Amino acid sequence: MxxxxxxxxxxxxxxxxxxxxxxxxxxxxxxxxxxxxxxxMPEKPETLTLWVNDEEKQREALEKMTKKYTEETGIKVEMIPVSMLEQIEKLDVEGPAGNGPDVIYQPHDRIGDLVLRGLVEPIDLGEKEEEYTENALKAVQYEEEYWGYPAVSETYALFYNKSRVKEEPKEMKQIMEIAEKDTNPAKDEYGFLLEAANLYFVYPFFSGNGAYVFGNENGKYDTTDIGLNNEGAIKGGELVQEWYEKEYIPQDLTPDILNGLFKEGKVSAVINGPWMVREYEEDLGEDLGAAPIPVLDNREHPKSFVGIKSYMLSYYSENKKWAQDLMAYLTNFESSLLYYDIAGELPARKDAMEDPEIVENPLYSAFAEQTKYGEPMPSVPAMQQVWEPFNDALNFISKGEPVEEVLNEAVESIKQKIESTGAN
Known part of the structure; x- marks a missing residue:
């Protein structure tokens, strides 16, 4: 048996x-x-929720992009307008309550703060990593992980009025000659304007002389090493102070005043971002020109801040893989060019930035070129402690206070704020 x-x-x-x-x-x-x-890939959700910046043209572009995504996947995308400034605090409340989005939209310099608060999760770019520009990838990295799908790349460059400036300025000494010739404060006429009390816009004139925000070795920031009061920073501060002393830049300058005067044809050249291209074009038409920021006296290309706006994955999303699928779709080649066409913002993709639609546009191509000389704003949490003290310092410099003393006080204030908040 x-x-x-x-x-x-x-x-x-x-x-x-x-x-x-x-x-x-x-x-x-x-x-x-x-x-x-x-x-x-889990079962498809019926809906994904996306918080979008509360700006008309951006929403118009995203409506078309998400409609196509729904047609291809069957997943509806609920778009809720929430300004980028409000998204962090709102997610802090809505996320734990189960009312938050799957995807948010943020500038990369807030990544460290979002990670510190536990509001977002790292994403896996996989083979798509090679599709984005080098600066975009650097920007969305933090603690050796990626935290966003890069969507928009932005920096600032030089706009000029061709009726007042006959040749594209390539050196800062040309800009200073224009400022000397065309500035007449009594008539609200100026040769050269920028928001000189804002670190974001004046950084090239500091970094181009050797200043830096935080020490950076192999992509790792040392927040104890602050280079905003070194010799290069002092040189940059003295340059800014000189602009005020010679009345090239008025004390009470605001963004609205700057833009208004330039659109009225009263300013020869301004430093501003690509978000102003279409608005300036409406008023100046063919007289509007754009160029990379002219080289400094030391022949260095000024290092402007490069900002990358990206789609980020909410920690509270219950549809994380499909949320990433949506983010990848919103930043693919076709979506990037559609967004550029409607919203007028430059993509963060290599192939889109090399597309003839951008390369052959003399206005946007100036910004594309300037990004090559720029550097991503630090994304560590400590960056949020830099802006206020340094902008205060620039305000004091504009009023004639001793540059070195003011910068030393600003850096000390930044260090104290970082220590008190624990935002390293």
């Missing part, structure tokens, strides 16, 4: 082995891989 049982068992094992090696083996293997693929 035992012998017969062992014989039957051996026959069953043999049949099973032959079946496993039979002609249907490849089919079974394929079915297993299909199952694996299904496991990797």
């Amino acid at each position: 035992k012998k017969g049982f062992m014989y039957l068992l051996a026959m069953f094992l043999l049949i099973g082995f032959l079946a496993a090696c039979g002609p249907d083996d490849s089919k079974k293997s394929g079915e297993k891989e299909d199952a694996k693929t299904t496991d990797e």
Whole structure:
């Protein structure tokens, strides 16, 4: 009896082995891989929620992009307008309550703060990593992980009025000559304007002389090493102070005043971002020109701040893989060019930045070129402690206070704020 049982068992094992090696083996293997693929991508949700910046043209572009995504995937995208400034605090409240979005939209310099608060999760770019520009990838990295799908790349450059400036300025000494010639404060006429009390816009004139925000070695920031009061920073501060002393820049200058005077044709050249291209174009038409920021006296290209706006994955999302699928779609080649066409913002993709639509546009191509000389704003939490003290310092410098003393006080204030908040 035992012998017969062992014989039957051996026959069953043999049949099973032959079946496993039979002609249907490849089919079974394929079915297993299909199952694996299904496991990797969970069941589609009915809806994904996206918080978008509360700006008309940006929403218009995203409506078209998300409509196409819905047509291709069947997933509806609920777009809720929330300004970028409000998204962090709102997510802090809405996320834990289960009312938050799957995806938010933020500038990269807030990544460190968002990670510190536990509001976002790292994402996996996979093979898509090679599609984005080098600066974009650097910008969305923090603690050796990626935290966003880069969508928009922006920096600032030089706009000029061709009716007042006959040749594209390539050196800062040309800009100073224009400022000397065209400035007449009594008539609200100026040769050269920028928001000189704002670190964001004056940084090139500090960094171009050797200043820096935080020490950076191999992509790792040292927030104890602040280079905003070194020799290069002092030189930059003295340059800014000189602009005020010579009345090239008025004390009460605001963004609205700057833009208004330039659009009225009362200013020869301004430093501003690509977000102003279309508005300036409406008033100046073919007289509007754009160029990279002219080289400094030391022949260095000024290092402007490069900001990358990206789609980020909410920690509280229950549809994390499909949320990443949406983010990848919103930053693909077609979506990037559609967004550029409607919203007028430069993509963060290599192929889109090299597209003739951008390269052959003399206005936007100036900003594309300037990004090559720029550097991403630090994304560490400590960056949020830099802006206020340094902008205060620039305000004091504009009023004639001693540059070195003011910068030393600003850096000390920044260090104290970083220490007190624990935002390293």
